[in-house]
Each structure stands twice: as C-alpha cells, then as structure tokens.
Amino acid sequence: YHSNLTDTKSSDSHKTKKLPNAIIIGVKKCGTRALLEFLRVHPDVRATGPEPHFFDKHYEEGLEWYRQKMPLSNDAQITIEKTPSYFVTKEVARRVLNMSKDVKLIVVVRDPVTRAISDYAQVASKRKDLKPFEAMAFVDNSTTVVDTTWTVIKIGVYSKHMQKWLRYFPLEQFHFVSGENLIANPGEELEKVQQFLGLSTVVTNKNFVFNGSRGFPCIKKNLKSKRVHCLDGTKGRKHPHVNPIAIKRLRDFYRPFNAKFYQMVGKDFHWL
Ligand code: A3P
DSSP: OHHHHSSEEEEETTOOOOOOOOEEEETTTTSSHHHHHHHSTTOOOOOOSSSHHHHHHHHSGGGGHHTSOOOOOOOOEEEEEOOOGGGGOHHHHHHHHHHSOOOOOEEEEHHHHHHHHHHHHHHHHOOTTTOOHHHHHHHHOSSSSSSSTTTHHTTOHHHHHHHTTTSSSSSSGGGEEEEHHHHHHHHHHHHHHHHHHHHOOOGGGEEEEETTTTTEEEEEETTTTTTOOOOOOOSSSOOOOOOHHHHHHHHHHHHHHHHHHHHHOOOOOOOO
C-alpha cells in the first residue's frame, strides 16, 4: 500500500509550466539554435525543444496552449523559447507585449549577405531544381537591381524589422548577439546573455571546444566529462559559391540598412 506522499517525487512537485521569461525572436540562420542549445546547459534555464511558433502561426490557440508547450520548471529557473520568424512577422511584437511587457527579447544577428546565402542553402537542400542564388537575388538576370521582394533578402533588412519592435518594447529589453562572435568566441557571447538574463555565469569559454573538421564550436555540457555535443548536420551547411560581383552589390544594398540598425540598437557589428 503506497501513500500519495511516497509516490510523488518532492523535486517534481514544485515544478510547473510557465510562460517564457525570455524569447529568442530571431534572426533565422543567424545562430539561434546554437544559442538556445548552449544556454540550456545552465541549470537555471529551461527551454523548449521545437520552435513553438505561437505568436505567428498558433496565436488563435491561446496563451494556455502556449504555456502547455513550455517545459516544467522550478521557481529558480527561467523559461526560454526560440522562434526566429517572430522577428520578421508583423503582428508578433504587439502580441508578445500583450502577453508580457517585461519579457526579455534576444536577437541573434549576422551579416545579412551571409545570412541570405545560408537561408538559400537551406531551401536548396530541400529542392533540387532551385535556380542559382544570383538568379533569385536580382531582377532581370542582372547583378544590379536587388530583388527586394524575395523573403531571403527582406529578412536581412534588420533595421526595418527592429523599428517595428521598438514601437512596442524599449531598447533595454533587447539583447543582441553577434552571430559571427557566437562562432568565434561563444563563451564571451554566452556570458553576456547570462548577464542580460540575470543568471549566474555558468556557461563560459571552458565549456567550448572548437571542432576543426566541422568548423564550429561544440559544447561540453559537463566540465568533468570528456563528452562534447555538436549541433546536427543541418547547422553549418556548405554554402554555394556566389559570384563576387553579386556579393559586392548585395553588400552595397545592405550597407545603409546595417548602419541604421547599428544606430538603432547602439552597437556596431562590423559587417562589410
Ligand atoms: P550555416 O548553416 O549557414 O553555417 P539558425 O540556428 O538560426 O538556423 O542558424 C544556423 C547557423 O548557426 C549556421 O548557419 C551556423 O553558421 C550558425 N552556428 C553558430 N554557431 C554554431 C555552432 N556551434 N554549430 C553549428 N552552427 C553554428
């Protein structure tokens, strides 16, 4: 005969599902998965696995549906989710504000030209007959007029998307992660994110091992173990070769938007 008391693990009884304290809102192909997987190594972080897509695709399901998607957490832990499409979807900022005016917002950004090629490489990996990148990024088979109607191009105009978010949330509520530095110096970026989230510094450069054959850092979740975790093969894809003239033209296209973005967020990301 077992009493209810002995059947309930005391550690589980304090755990509940909570709406997120912080959301990685974007940007697609800038390193959002890497950031989330590295952050969840912190014992005070609980994060969703899949992208919930609540504020863009499932908003009609309601906040209780969203909360149920969250992992169990105790009172010392914060809850985080990531859905990169939030950054570029029109209604999302207003809807997030409607959930919480205090939620912390994390944005991973990367050179928009590299981001576009990465995004294209992801699409191309699923469709064999896709036109070359250059044929899609420019109108009239030129390398002069950028096709600003192509989503892959539009996502990289960060200033435009950020402007919309800043109508709803003050700048202090955002934290910007350099996607380039997340690869070159993951410990440094993780320390800044932990600080922003009010967490103790647990994940540091000691947790990272650069994997030369993959060309990316992998994480040691337990410093006492030799085990190292790398992201799967869908992250760090080979990029197609793109005509240098097309690259230059795209850099020229993005440069003023990048400058505006640096000014808006008060941080220079040093893209070319
Ligand atoms: P590429 O596949 O173009 O190299 P997201 O998770 O937002 O889709 O971003 C994917 C990108 O994360 C990858 O783009 C890769 O450059 C970047 N990334 C950053 N850190 C990484 C890591 N430690 N392992 C693998 N990819 C990483």
